[in-house]
Amino acid sequence: MSDTPYQHLRDLPAHHILGTGTPMCAGCGGLATLHQVYDILGEKCVIINAAGCMTLLSVYPCTPFHGSWLYTAMASAPAGAQGVRDGLDILKKKGRLSREEDLEVVVLTGDGSANGMGLSATSGAMDRNLDFLYLCYDNEGYGNTGQQYSAATPHAARTATSKGSLGYPGYKKDLFAIWAAHNPGYVATVVAAEPLDLARKIERARGLSGPRLILALAPCPTGWDFEPSASVEIGKLAVATGIWPLKEYVDGRVTHTKIPHPRLEVRDYLKAQGRFAHLFAPRENRKMIAEIQARVDRYWQKVD
Amino acid sequence: MNRKLLTGNGAAAWGARLARIDYLPAFPITPQTEIIETLSNWIEGQELECRMVTLESEHSMLTAAGAAAVTGVRVFTATSSQGLLYAAEMLYTVAGWRVPLVLVNVSRGLSSPITLEPDHNDVLAMRDCGFLQLHCATCQEVLDNLLIAYRLAEHPRVRLPVLVNLDGFYLSFTREPVQIPSQREVDRFLPPFEAGSISFRGGEPLSEGVTVLEGSAYSYFRYQAHLASLEGIAVYEELGQEFAKLFGWDYSALECYCSEDAEIVLVMIGSFATKAKEAVDRLRETGRKIGLVRPRLVRPFPVAALRQALAGKKGVAVIDQNLSPGKGGILHGELASVLYGTPEAPAVLASFVGGLGGRDISSEEFFEIHKVVQRAVATGITPEPQLLYTEEELRSLRKMQSVARAVRSNQGGGA
Numbered sequence: 001m002s003d004t005p006y007q008h009l010r011d012l013p014a015h016h017i018l019g020t021g022t023p024m025c026a027g028c029g030g031l032a033t034l035h036q037v038y039d040i041l042g043e044k045c046v047i048i049n050a051a052g053c054m055t056l057l058s059v060y061p062c063t064p065f066h067g068s069w070l071y072t073a074m075a076s077a078p079a080g081a082q083g084v085r086d087g088l089d090i091l092k093k094k095g096r097l098s099r100e101e102d103l104e105v106v107v108l109t110g111d112g113s114a115n116g117m118g119l120s121a122t123s124g125a126m127d128r129n130l131d132f133l134y135l136c137y138d139n140e141g142y143g144n145t146g147q148q149y150s151a152a153t154p155h156a157a158r159t160a161t162s163k164g165s166l167g168y169p170g171y172k173k174d175l176f177a178i179w180a181a182h183n184p185g186y187v188a189t190v191v192a193a194e195p196l197d198l199a200r201k202i203e204r205a206r207g208l209s210g211p212r213l214i215l216a217l218a219p220c221p222t223g224w225d226f227e228p229s230a231s232v233e234i235g236k237l238a239v240a241t242g243i244w245p246l247k248e249y250v251d252g253r254v255t256h257t258k259i260p261h262p263r264l265e266v267r268d269y270l271k272a273q274g275r276f277a278h279l280f281a282p283r284e285n286r287k288m289i290a291e292i293q294a295r296v297d298r299y300w301q302k303v304d
Numbered sequence: 305m306n307r308k309l310l311t312g313n314g315a316a317a318w319g320a321r322l323a324r325i326d327y328l329p330a331f332p333i334t335p336q337t338e339i340i341e342t343l344s345n346w347i348e349g350q351e352l353e354c355r356m357v358t359l360e361s362e363h364s365m366l367t368a369a370g371a372a373a374v375t376g377v378r379v380f381t382a383t384s385s386q387g388l389l390y391a392a393e394m395l396y397t398v399a400g401w402r403v404p405l406v407l408v409n410v411s412r413g414l415s416s417p418i419t420l421e422p423d424h425n426d427v428l429a430m431r432d433c434g435f436l437q438l439h440c441a442t443c444q445e446v447l448d449n450l451l452i453a454y455r456l457a458e459h460p461r462v463r464l465p466v467l468v469n470l471d472g473f474y475l476s477f478t479r480e481p482v483q484i485p486s487q488r489e490v491d492r493f494l495p496p497f498e499a500g501s502i503s504f505r506g507g508e509p510l511s512e513g514v515t516v517l518e519g520s521a522y523s524y525f526r527y528q529a530h531l532a533s534l535e536g537i538a539v540y541e542e543l544g545q546e547f548a549k550l551f552g553w554d555y556s557a558l559e560c561y562c563s564e565d566a567e568i569v570l571v572m573i574g575s576f577a578t579k580a581k582e583a584v585d586r587l588r589e590t591g592r593k594i595g596l597v598r599p600r601l602v603r604p605f606p607v608a609a610l611r612q613a614l615a616g617k618k619g620v621a622v623i624d625q626n627l628s629p630g631k632g633g634i635l636h637g638e639l640a641s642v643l644y645g646t647p648e649a650p651a652v653l654a655s656f657v658g659g660l661g662g663r664d665i666s667s668e669e670f671f672e673i674h675k676v677v678q679r680a681v682a683t684g685i686t687p688e689p690q691l692l693y694t695e696e697e698l699r700s701l702r703k704m705q706s707v708a709r710a711v712r713s714n715q716g717g718g719a
Contacts, residue, residue: 044506048371058514060521068504070374071513072367073393079364083329083371084504086355090326090377101505121367124360 004203012199013039019064023056027228029218029235030054030137032192034108037135037214040202043067045104045133046084050077050118052110053144054137068103075117077107078125081132104133104206111138111152114215115173126182126211133205134213139220140172147223154243155295156288158275159223165278166288176215180249185210187249188257191217193235197246197257204248217244225274237269242296245303256303263300266293305489305551310482312475315443316382316408316468317342318482319450321352322490323406326377328356329368333387334420335472336410340382362387363394369405370398370465374512376499378454379405384472385412385426392430398465399434399529401512403502404457405465406450407435411574412472413661421662422472424574424626428602428634434529435467436536437602439573441559443480446470449600451494452543452555458497461535471575473662485551493550536604557606560613562588563595567618568677569650570596570670571639576625576659583670594674610642619652619677625659632689633657652680658692665692 005011018038024031030053043066049055051074058069072080085105091097109118114136125132141147141159149159151173162168179187185208190198198216205212219234221227226234238244239258243266246258267289270276279285310318316339320328328347330340346352359365362383369381383391388409398405409427413419427437438453440446446468453466470476504510516522540557548554559577562584563569570580577598587594597613599606614620620643624633631637636655643649654677659665669692680687 043509046504055515058511060514060516063511063514065511066509068509069511069514070371070504071515072371073363073397076364076367076394079359079367080371082357082359082364083327083368083373084375086327086329086357086368087372087375087377088504090355090372091375094326096376097505101507103504103506120360121364124364127360128357 004200006196006199006203009196012195015039017043017066022064023059024053025220025222025228027219027221027231028053029192029220029231030110030139030216032231033137033190033198033216033218034135036192036195036198037202038065040199041104041106041206044102045106046070048072048077048080048084048105048107050074050107050109050113051144052113053139054108054110055144074113076121077109077113077118078121078130078132078134081105081107082125082128082130085131105131107132107134109134109136110143111136111140111175112142112150114138115151115175119178123182126179126184129210131209132211134211136175136213136215137218138215139218139223141220141223143220143223147220155292156276156279158278167276167278176213176247176249179211179213180254182211183252184212186212187215188213189215189217189245189247191235191239191244191246193232194239194246194258201248201257208250223275225277226272230272234269234272237264237272240264241266241269242300243269245299259303266296305486306484307481308484309479310443310447310484311338311477311479312440312443312446312470313338313410313477314342315446315482316450316470317346318484319447320380320406321346322485322487323380323451323454323494324378324496325354325380327369327372327379328354329365329372329379329381330356330358331362331365331383331387333362333384335412335422335476336382336384336387336408338476339408339410362391366391366394366398366407369407370394370401370403373398373403373405373465374401374502374504376497376503378497380408381405382408382410384410385414388426388430389414392433395430395433395435397513400525402463402529402532403465404454404463404497406453406457407465407467408450409467409469410472410476411469419661420472422474422625423660423662424624427467427469428626430467431603431634434533435465436462436533436604437467437469439469439600439602440475441575441577441598443475443478443482445600446475447482447484448547448551448555451490452540452547454494454497455543456536456539459539462532462539464529464532464536469574475575489550493547533604537601537606540601555600557599557601558609558613559596559598559600561596561598563597563613565593566595567593568595568674568681569614569617569620570594570673571620571622571635572596572598573602573635574625576623576665579665579667580623580670583667583674586667587671587674592674605638605642607642610639611646614643614650615646615648617650619654619681620650621654621656621673621677623656623658623665623673627657627660636689651684652677652686654680654687655689656692657689
C-alpha cells in the first residue's frame, strides 16, 4: 500500500472535520473510526445511515457532519445508497449537477444491520455493482439497545441475551468472506487503534469503484465491559492476538496488511474485557479458551 | 390526443411516460408487473429516457425511490398487496422525508389466504402512512391522475409522496378506451420538477431523516405533514380545474353521481363504483331516488365535501371492499367520523362489506342494499353491518369442500 500518501503517522490529517460533543459513549471505537474515516473522505460525501448507535449522531437540529446525511431504516441503507447514487448520476447526465458537486455515497451501519436484516439489501447492491462505500462499525452486538448478541458476536461472549456460563453459543459471521464472495470492488478490515493502516485503506477504497466495504472492529466499553480509556489498547490487542486480522480484498485476492508476529495469546485479549470474565472466574474455563485459541491458530495457519 | 384501448396497467405506464419520469426503482409483483414491463420496454427502445433499477425487495425499492427523490429527480414506482406491506416501513419513512414521488398500487387482497385478486385491504393498511391517496375507477382516471399526482406531490404547499390506486384485474387487466394526450399537451400541464431545496450536492449539505429526541419536535414534524396533506384537498381541486382547461374534463376530490336530489346514497371507492353507477341507473329507471358519492381522495379525506354531499340524505350505504376483523368496514368508520354531530347528518349510515379477494358485487346485491337502507330509513334504525355472501355461494363452497373430501377418501386418506 505504498501508493497512498499515508506513509507515517505524521501524514495523517491534522485537521479534524467531524464535530465533537456527540451522544456516543466515552471510548466508542465506532466513533473513533468514523472520525478517522471522515477526515480522509472529507465533507463531499453523503452518509446513508441504518438504525444503530450512530443514528444518534444527527439529532435535530444539530449534526456533527459538515456533509450530507440520510437516515433510512435498519434494513435498507444500501438501497438508500442506490437511490442517491442513481439520482446524482441522472442529474450529472442531464447537466443539472457538476462534477464538483458530485458526492461519494457512504453507507454507515453497525454489525446488526450489516450481518442481519441489511444483508439482503447489501447483497442486492453488490449484484448491481453499485458504486458506494460501506463503513460498518462492528461492536459485535446490538449495542444501541444494550448489547444483545448479533450475528457478529464472537463465541463465548456474554451479552444481555447470553448471560449463561458459556456465553454466546454461536460463532461470529464472516462478513468479509460474504462480501468477497460477491467479487466487489474492495473489502478491508480496519480498527481505529491502527490509524495508519486504516487511513491507507480508506485512501485505497476512495480510488476504486463499485461496492467497497470497510469493516471496522469497534471496541465498545459499555457493551464489552471495559474502561473507556482502554479502548485503543483493546483494539491493539485484537490485532496482536490475531483475533482481528487486518486484511484487504482486491481483484479476487486477499492480502493481510499486518501479520502479528509473534502472535500474543488470545487470553490477553479476552481477559481485558468483562464480557469474557466468566471464562476466568470463578474458575478458568481452559477448554473454552483453548478452543478460541485453536480457531485463531487455524486461521493463521492458512495465512502463513 | 390519441384514443387507444389500454389496460389500467397500460394507462399507468403511459401516465408515467408522459410525466417524463427520471427514475424507476422496480420489483415485480402480480398484478402490477405489466406496468414496469411496459416502461422497461420503452426504456430499452429509447422511447423513454429513464433509469430503471430492479431492487431485491419492495422495502429496498421504496428506500431507493425516496432516496432518489431527495436528490431532486422525478421518481415513479409501483407495487401491489404483499409488496406494499413489505415496503410499509419505508412508506412511513419516505413520507416523513417530505419528498415528492408517485407510487402506483394495484390493489390485491392480502395473505392469508394468499390470493391474486383484488380488494382494498392493502391500500387502506397504508392509510395512515402520510402518502396522499388517489383512488381510480377507470383506466382514463389512472392516466390522468398520474399526471395530477406529480403536480400534487411537487406542489410547494404539499411536498408529500402520492399513491395512485387502481384495482387489480378489474382495472389493471381490463381494456378501456383511453385518451392519451400528446407529450406537448402534458408538458404544458406538468413542467419539469423544480426541486428547489430538495437536493444532495457538494457544497450544500443537507440532513434528512434525522433523529428527534423528544415529543415536541416529533409532534412538530408530524403536524406539519398532516397540515400539508390537508392542503392537498384544495390543491387537487385547483389542479382538477386546470386539467379541465387543457384537456376538456375535470377532476374533483369527490365524484357525485345523481346524488344531488337523492334520498339514499351509496359511498364507494375504486372501480366497483362503476358497477354501483349501473345499479343507480337501473334503480332511477324505477323511480328510486338513489345516487353515488365516490371519494377519489382518501388521504387527505375530503371531509367538507362529503358533509356537503351527504347533508340531508335519509340514508347512506357505505360499501367497503375491505375488512378490519373485529370492527368491519374501514370506510364506514371514516364516514361516521365525518358525519357524526353535523346538523344534517343522515339518520341511517349502514355498512356493507363485499368484493373481497376479487368477489364480484352483483346488481342484485346493489338492489338489496338499497332495499335494506330503504327499510332502515322507514324504521329509523341503522341495521347491523352486513357481510355480502349469497346462499348459492356458500352452497358451492360446501360442494367444493365435499368434493375434496370425496377425492381424499377415494385415495384412502382420512376425511
